[in-house]
Amino acid sequence: MHTEALSADAPAEDSATDTAARDRLVIALLLVSAFTVILNETIMSVALPRLMVDLNVTANAAQWLTTAFLLTMATVIPVTGFLLQRFHTRSVFFAAMSFFSLGTFLCAISPSLGPLIVGRVVQAIGTAIMMPLLMTTVMTLVPPAVRGKTMGNISIVISVAPAIGPTISGIILSFLDWRWMFWLVLPIGLGALALGYSKLVNVTTPRKVPLDIPSVVMSAIGFGGLVYGLSSIGEGHGEGGPVPLWAPLAVGGGVLALFVWRQIRLAPRDRALLDLRTFRVRVFTVSVIMMGFAMMSLFGMIILLPIYMQNVLGLSALQSGLMLLPGGLTMGLLAPFVGRMFDRLGARKLVIPGAVAVSAALWLMASLGQDSGMPKVLLSHIVLSVGLALLFTPLFASSLGSLPKPLYSYGSALLGTTQQIAGAAGIALFVSVMSLRIGARLAEGADMAAATAAGVRAGFLCGAAISLAMIAAAFFVRRPPAVPPTDV
Numbered sequence: 001m002h003t004e005a006l007s008a009d010a011p012a013e014d015s016a017t018d019t020a021a022r023d024r025l026v027i028a029l030l031l032v033s034a035f036t037v038i039l040n041e042t043i044m045s046v047a048l049p050r051l052m053v054d055l056n057v058t059a060n061a062a063q064w065l066t067t068a069f070l071l072t073m074a075t076v077i078p079v080t081g082f083l084l085q086r087f088h089t090r091s092v093f094f095a096a097m098s099f100f101s102l103g104t105f106l107c108a109i110s111p112s113l114g115p116l117i118v119g120r121v122v123q124a125i126g127t128a129i130m131m132p133l134l135m136t137t138v139m140t141l142v143p144p145a146v147r148g149k150t151m152g153n154i155s156i157v158i159s160v161a162p163a164i165g166p167t168i169s170g171i172i173l174s175f176l177d178w179r180w181m182f183w184l185v186l187p188i189g190l191g192a193l194a195l196g197y198s199k200l201v202n203v204t205t206p207r208k209v210p211l212d213i214p215s216v217v218m219s220a221i222g223f224g225g226l227v228y229g230l231s232s233i234g235e236g237h238g239e240g241g242p243v244p245l246w247a248p249l250a251v252g253g254g255v256l257a258l259f260v261w262r263q264i265r266l267a268p269r270d271r272a273l274l275d276l277r278t279f280r281v282r283v284f285t286v287s288v289i290m291m292g293f294a295m296m297s298l299f300g301m302i303i304l305l306p307i308y309m310q311n312v313l314g315l316s317a318l319q320s321g322l323m324l325l326p327g328g329l330t331m332g333l334l335a336p337f338v339g340r341m342f343d344r345l346g347a348r349k350l351v352i353p354g355a356v357a358v359s360a361a362l363w364l365m366a367s368l369g370q371d372s373g374m375p376k377v378l379l380s381h382i383v384l385s386v387g388l389a390l391l392f393t394p395l396f397a398s399s400l401g402s403l404p405k406p407l408y409s410y411g412s413a414l415l416g417t418t419q420q421i422a423g424a425a426g427i428a429l430f431v432s433v434m435s436l437r438i439g440a441r442l443a444e445g446a447d448m449a450a451a452t453a454a455g456v457r458a459g460f461l462c463g464a465a466i467s468l469a470m471i472a473a474a475f476f477v478r479r480p481p482a483v484p485p486t487d488v
């Protein structure tokens with residue numbers, strides 16, 4: 001009988017081993033794919049001056065490469081909650097990487113600005129789908145007790161990919177044509193697509209959920225209007241253009257209010273495009289607010305610090321990109337360690353020092369002047385990177401881990417939407433404050449370098465003041481329950 005019992009247990013053990021190996025392969029493939037697509041969100045920032053010359057376009061026209069990408073992300077991400085509920089993992093992954101690869105190819109062969117913008121839009125569709133897919137899959141496959149370690153790897157994707165995008169594009173542009181930014185990425189996208197097609201298996205069970213078309217339209221206008229308005233402020237350096245800056249913000253905010261009202265009405269009937277019952281969970285709500293502050297700091301820094309290094313300190317685009325590399329690598333190296341610490345200590349013991357570090361870095365950046373040395377710039381950026389590394393993993397794990405399983409996909413979509421809107425808001429806020437201060441200093445008779453230094457200080461000072469609210473919010477973050485709730 002003992003021998004029979006052993007033989008009966010062996011298939012079960014083999015099956016568990018096979019399942020674990022399958023899950024690791026699925027997550028690893030999604031991580032590599034997500035890193036590749038997220039990298040493209042910021043890779044264009046350093047390339048815009050080169051594109052203006054090569055394509056003979058104005059700065060406002062070239063900025064549409066970034067604006068169109070952000071608009072598409074803001075429009076598609078809210079729909080991913082429905083997609084992840086309705087379709088198999090494999091189908092959603094195949095769609096995401098197909099869109100991304102096709103968009104990358106269109107960008108690489110673009111002869112002018114118009115086709116290049118179209119390629120960026122197609123890229124953004126794949127990017128918007130990939131990140132919620134990764135988050136939802138991890139929440140489904142990884143047990144709560146060891147979720148922090150995997151979330152640490154996700155934090156590498158979220159934080160390091162945007163941070164090193166300018167560095168990579170700066171290196172490529174120093175030696176190659178701008179189209180190589182896409183030709184070098186295309187084989188990675190196609191390789192991930194081929195590997196996923198042959199190896200990826202379905203790990204979720206789709207269910208028939210209705211698609212509320214009015215909600216899709218409201219979502220596109222509401223979120224798209226907000227991101228467009230905020231991006232216009234950042235791109236116009238706080239100055240109005242043919243369309244008043246308040247118009248898209250007002251339209252987007254008004255339609256978004258109607259969208260929220262409709263989702264609340266539809267949620268009890270399980271027909272909502274985005275189930276906002278996620279915000280009934282306080283840990284999720286607080287974590288999303290803190291994530292918004294963190295993304296504002298990250299994207300505001302990505303814009304302002306290169307301006308300071310190039311226009312005040314006189315560094316080249318490549319040199320300024322390389323100066324941001326140590327901070328990006330720091331976030332990447334710390335993320336898995338922070339994930340393991342989260343599994344042992346919970347969220348609050350990490351997010352409180354993380355928020356303090358982010359705030360300290362922003363206050364330090366607010367003291368940068370014309371005579372500041374590179375060590376001070378490097379130190380402030382590394383401190384900010386350490387703080388963000390301490391924030392991202394606990395916030396991801398706490399927010400989604402506190403939700404019932406049926407709300408994972410909606411929580412992932414809301415997190416992704418928050419990141420896009422907060423990133424655009426951070427750029428708009430930092431750049432607008434900087435521009436207003438530059439104008440005031442120029443009117444007083446200061447030269448451009450001195451005025452730019454003053455403007456950068458003002459932008460970071462505004463961010464530093466907001467970071468104090470993030471410190472206060474950190475005290476309300478909690479470890480998610482060991483057994484996730486089951487009721488919606």
